Amino acid sequence: MMTIQTSNLGFPRLGRKREWKKTIENYWSGQISQKELTEQLEALHKENLLLQKHAHLDSVPVGDFSLYDHILDTSLLFNIIPERFQDRDVDVDLLFDIARGNKEHVASALIKWFNTNYHYIVPEWDNVEPKVNDNILLERFNFAKSLNVPAHPVIVGPVTFVKLSKGGNQSFEEKVETLLPLYKEVLQSLVDAGASYIQIDEPVLVTDESQSFETITKKAYDYFEEAGLSQYLVIQTYFERVDLKFLNTLPAKGYGLDFVHDHGHNLQLIQDGHLDKDKALYAGIIDGRNVWAADIEAKKELIETLQSYTDELVIQPSSSLLHVPVSLDDESLDESIAEGLSFATEKLAELNALKRYFNENDDTAYNELKERYHRFQNQAFKNVSYDFDSVRTSRQSDFSVRKEAQNNRLHLPDLPTTTIGSFPQSREVRKYRADWKNNRISDEAYREFLEHEISRWIDIQEDIGLDVFVHGEFERNDMVEFFGEKLQGFLVTKFGWVQSYGSRAVKPPIIYGDVKWTEPLTVEETVYAQSLTDKPVKGMLTGPVTILNWSFERVDIPRETVQDQIALAINEEVLALEKAGIAIIQVDEPALREGLPLRSEFHETYLQQAVHSFKLATSSVADETQIHTHMCYSQFGQIIHAIHDLDADVISIETSRSHGDLIKDFEDVTYDLGIGLGVYDIHSPRIPTEDEITTAINRGLKQIDRSLFWVNPDCGLKTRKEDEVVAALTTLVSAVTKLREDKDAQVS
Ligand code: GLN
Numbered sequence: 001m002m003t004i005q006t007s008n009l010g011f012p013r014l015g016r017k018r019e020w021k022k023t024i025e026n027y028w029s030g031q032i033s034q035k036e037l038t039e040q041l042e043a044l045h046k047e048n049l050l051l052q053k054h055a056h057l058d059s060v061p062v063g064d065f066s067l068y069d070h071i072l073d074t075s076l077l078f079n080i081i082p083e084r085f086q087d088r089d090v091d092v093d094l095l096f097d098i099a100r101g102n103k104e105h106v107a108s109a110l111i112k113w114f115n116t117n118y119h120y121i122v123p124e125w126d127n128v129e130p131k132v133n134d135n136i137l138l139e140r141f142n143f144a145k146s147l148n149v150p151a152h153p154v155i156v157g158p159v160t161f162v163k164l165s166k167g168g169n170q171s172f173e174e175k176v177e178t179l180l181p182l183y184k185e186v187l188q189s190l191v192d193a194g195a196s197y198i199q200i201d202e203p204v205l206v207t208d209e210s211q212s213f214e215t216i217t218k219k220a221y222d223y224f225e226e227a228g229l230s231q232y233l234v235i236q237t238y239f240e241r242v243d244l245k246f247l248n249t250l251p252a253k254g255y256g257l258d259f260v261h262d263h264g265h266n267l268q269l270i271q272d273g274h275l276d277k278d279k280a281l282y283a284g285i286i287d288g289r290n291v292w293a294a295d296i297e298a299k300k301e302l303i304e305t306l307q308s309y310t311d312e313l314v315i316q317p318s319s320s321l322l323h324v325p326v327s328l329d330d331e332s333l334d335e336s337i338a339e340g341l342s343f344a345t346e347k348l349a350e351l352n353a354l355k356r357y358f359n360e361n362d363d364t365a366y367n368e369l370k371e372r373y374h375r376f377q378n379q380a381f382k383n384v385s386y387d388f389d390s391v392r393t394s395r396q397s398d399f400s401v402r403k404e405a406q407n408n409r410l411h412l413p414d415l416p417t418t419t420i421g422s423f424p425q426s427r428e429v430r431k432y433r434a435d436w437k438n439n440r441i442s443d444e445a446y447r448e449f450l451e452h453e454i455s456r457w458i459d460i461q462e463d464i465g466l467d468v469f470v471h472g473e474f475e476r477n478d479m480v481e482f483f484g485e486k487l488q489g490f491l492v493t494k495f496g497w498v499q500s501y502g503s504r505a506v507k508p509p510i511i512y513g514d515v516k517w518t519e520p521l522t523v524e525e526t527v528y529a530q531s532l533t534d535k536p537v538k539g540m541l542t543g544p545v546t547i548l549n550w551s552f553e554r555v556d557i558p559r560e561t562v563q564d565q566i567a568l569a570i571n572e573e574v575l576a577l578e579k580a581g582i583a584i585i586q587v588d589e590p591a592l593r594e595g596l597p598l599r600s601e602f603h604e605t606y607l608q609q610a611v612h613s614f615k616l617a618t619s620s621v622a623d624e625t626q627i628h629t630h631m632c633y634s635q636f637g638q639i640i641h642a643i644h645d646l647d648a649d650v651i652s653i654e655t656s657r658s659h660g661d662l663i664k665d666f667e668d669v670t671y672d673l674g675i676g677l678g679v680y681d682i683h684s685p686r687i688p689t690e691d692e693i694t695t696a697i698n699r700g701l702k703q704i705d706r707s708l709f710w711v712n713p714d715c716g717l718k719t720r721k722e723d724e725v726v727a728a729l730t731t732l733v734s735a736v737t738k739l740r741e742d743k744d745a746q747v748s
């Protein structure tokens with residue numbers, strides 16, 4: 001019997017307790033020197049490498065570890081430096097300045113890495129002089145070697161790298177060709193240093209577009225073949241299926257395929273004979289993006305199937321483990337739930353159990369995992385019965401009827417002003433919340449503080465003269481985790497952090513069982529805020545699509561069912577707010593666009609299900625209750641019809657950073673529901689001028705009927721300082737007041 005090997009594509013950088021984040025932030029704040037930064041990070045890198053070695057991997061990835069982002073590392077490696085930073089030496093400080101901006105220059109853009117919640121730094125090609133800078137990849141590879149860790153270098157491939165970048169006058173193909181000799185130099189240096197193979201990541205090959213750049217892809221890999229390098233290259237794909245027939249024409253040692261998120265296609269392609277038997281198959285069989293223990297028996301069977309199609313089988317996670325937390329060891333979870341879970345470290349143990357099963361005829365670990373898996377599946381986590389049909393999925397009346405009922409109730413002025421929900425999460429707010437969570441202060445003391453803060457901000461909104469108020473979301477750490485903590489069926493971990501961008505991490509809740517609303521989640525704070533003012537206070541909830549997208553979802557029942565379960569829970573909360581007299585309820589769906597599947601064949605179904613869940617959550621209210629939704633910047637173009645189908649009375653969206661580009665999307669369809677345009681960028685500490693706001697409003701009014709038009713900032717204000725918020729909103733209200741006066745003057 002052929003033996004199998006194990007490998008990994010990438011390990012979380014954060015460290016078990018986010019040591020990576022803390023170290024980097026300590027450097028940013030000047031608490032440690034550059035030397036200390038380097039030493040501490042090296043220690044962490046070493047720990048990661050040794051942990052993987054001790055998990056008996058046959059090969060451990062190097063090049064996944066980074067000071068910020070691996071795409072940015074690649075940009076620096078090839079001297080693809082944003083023009084505004086080109087007069088600087090390439091060093092750690094330059095790297096951080098490109099990522100975060102500095103006093104003189106803005107940061108490079110951050111974009112979501114495919115359909116994940118990880119963000120990479122977009123390479124900028126304007127006036128660059130590509131060359132190989134300090135070869136950090138080689139240094140890191142040598143570092144692993146010095147620790148006796150069997151390692152393989154990881155580098156993002158030229159096609160993906162260029163595809164994800166922007167700027168410059170060269171065409172896509174020219175940029176790839178410019179980079180080829182530089183790649184050759186780096187790849188050769190790694191081979192010379194003893195790399196037995198190099199993982200070259202080309203995830204763009206799983207996108208619909210990939211067909212359009214097959215020629216240049218082939219050219220690139222033919223070039224590596226001519227350079228004598230192809231026998232060392234494993235072309236790695238993930239997150240979806242690949243066109244294996246094409247991939248198989250690229251000269252390489254082997255190919256990496258995702259067998260978890262491919263909807264079964266990759267296996268089918270192999271069974272259809274599209275993989276040459278002498279190519280190594282790097283099979284991603286353990287889910288790199290979710291936290292569930294593998295169905296180890298099914299994995300064993302998959303391996304048995306794959307073995308007949310390749311002479312060299314390497315099993316590994318489906319993608320880098322960057323997308324899951326480090327280890328279950330530090331969690332104190334109920335064992336009955338813990339045994340159903342698997343974080344990065346435990347996933348490596350699953351690989352090892354499979355390897356031992358096949359190579360050593362040792363089924364001890366395998367059997368244990370199998371038993372655990374079955375025990376978990378038989379738990380009573382499917383314990384709620386739902387009556388989906390009894391809940392409305394469309395509002396009682398059409399928008400025009402609702403609008404009149406809402407006008408009669410709310411009496412809002414021309415161009416109503418509001419905010420998106422959160423106010424600054426000051427140091428004090430975060431400290432109180434942490435103290436309360438750690439039982440350092442009593443429930444009463446915490447409640448008193450929240451009420452104090454809410455009432456202070458009601459007064460501030462009153463002074464500024466906004467029309468629709470919010471309570472400020474001071475009780476929430478995060479718009480999804482907050483709901484995860486309160487709904488049945490969700491589990492919130494202590495250290496289950498996942499990197500989002502740079503030093504920022506999120507802690508997605510885990511949906512392990514049937515979701516149920518058991519008690520009001522937000523009513524108390526909202527009603528308290530409403531009791532302090534005559535202006536309407538908007539209730540603030542996160543929608544089902546976003547809650548699902550930003551959680552680790554269960555996989556034992558269909559995704560759309562989980563989403564509808566969450567929708568029913570949110571519906572309960574919507575009704576509870578309505579019953580308590582709240583006239584406007586906002587259900588945020590910032591993740592709706594990003595959840596769009598990579599392959600377009602799945603878009604329509606996804607959007608239909610998203611719309612269905614949103615409507616399930618929001619349609620039960622009376623006509624005179626106004627439903628808002630909010631989405632952050634996203635390319636709305638292709639999903640605009642779905643956004644309209646949500647039938648929200650008002651949607652607020654980001655437009656200021658895209659300078660009105662987004663409004664174009666709304667030109668093509670008749671968008672005849674209420675819409676609030678973000679008139680200033682909340683991501684910047686800069687206070688907008690009244691002129692800028694007026695211009696933004698006037699631009700929007702060219703396309704959107706004034707009677708449907710709302711004015712608001714782009715997004716929540718939680719990351720801003722209080723004085724910035726007050727100044728910006730005061731300017732906003734002042735701009736609107738003048739526009740109202742102008743209108744009145746015209747009428748009379
Ligand atoms: N209501 C949320 C807030 O204001 C919305 C956040 C978001 O869109 N990401 O913070």
Ligand code: ZN
Nearest residue numbers: 631632715716
């Ligand atoms: Zn937003």
